Amino acid sequence: MDPDSDVKPAGGGSSYNKAGMGVKECQNMIRRSLRTPMVKFLKQQMGKSGCNIGDNFIKAVNCQQSVAGGYISGEGIVICSNRLTMQDEVTQVVIHELIHAYDECRSANLDWTNCAHHACSEIRAGHLSGDCHYKREFLRGFMKLRGHEQECVKRRVMKSLVSNPNCPEAAAKDAMEAVWDTCYNDTQPFDRAP
Template identity: 75%
Template sequence: MAEESAVKSSPTVMGSGGLTVEECEDMIQRSFRTPMVKFLKENLEKTGCAFGDNFIKAVHCDQKVSGGYVAGEGIMVCSNHMDIQDDVNQVVIHELIHAYDECRAANLNWANCAHHACSEIRAGHLSGDCHYKRELLRGYMKIRGHEQDCVRRRALKSVIANPYCSEAAAKDAIKEVWDVCYNDTQPFDRAP
């Protein structure tokens, strides 16, 4: 994990059995055919941040995370925490939103709790991580307000994992940037 550019990652394990790195690499390649991944890739390129073949890689992870974005290096998908194509697609989409945020913000600093919180809020809201069906599968059964609760909960887990952010700092940062970041839907016209 990088020092100054703290690894950005989703703190929950999505799968239980896991894939080999090779199986996961194949699924990453398949994810490029999905409309959401295509859209995000095109918008990264429009913003001036095209990425090469090794920008998204499958890796075996010792930590209990599904993937992460490392500033200046790219996206990792934790093969041993993936089970199905949808898991891989979801991680790729979430992490591409972090890459987009870094590309469009010249001064984004992952060690800054508010910056990190903003990108986590956006990624949770725009990626589909908090879709009702996903929440139901995680055991959260709230009918109203589930999406915002989920985004807050998942953003908090990720920001707390940042070595530069205490739990109190993470909570304060999320509260401070919530309205602006939750309502920032770029590069989408509206939240998908």
């Protein structure tokens, strides 16, 4: 993949829109994120599912789109260095995208062009990665004491799904609602939502 090309991730992309850092600095942050307990656990679980992650599976690139990163089926994870500024952001995107990679690894027929499949993985990634923790929501300008996590997951799933050319807004909403309960309650590879 050309580092200056548009990122068109299979599993959608985590959305951010800001001037970020250089590729080399981001690559160093990716290395640090690989030492965090949650990333180590996800990598270990992928290995147990038969999908070992090589050294080049997660790489920093400059992205044209306003996304923080994405999972590209058959290639790996890209982290958009020019859209991120802090270690916590890089680690969060790595975790989110590793959940997409895990979903594809454990499923023999995951089809990213299928709105329901895409919605399910986005629901799981949003719920299990901590993307919608109240602290992150507060920093984004969303604050609600009750029900914020599910609202956040739904908002972020829809944002990702409508970027999929196969999922116009009405189809995206229908797909998300159809798979919500099953996918939100699927916490694999965790015993429960972290």
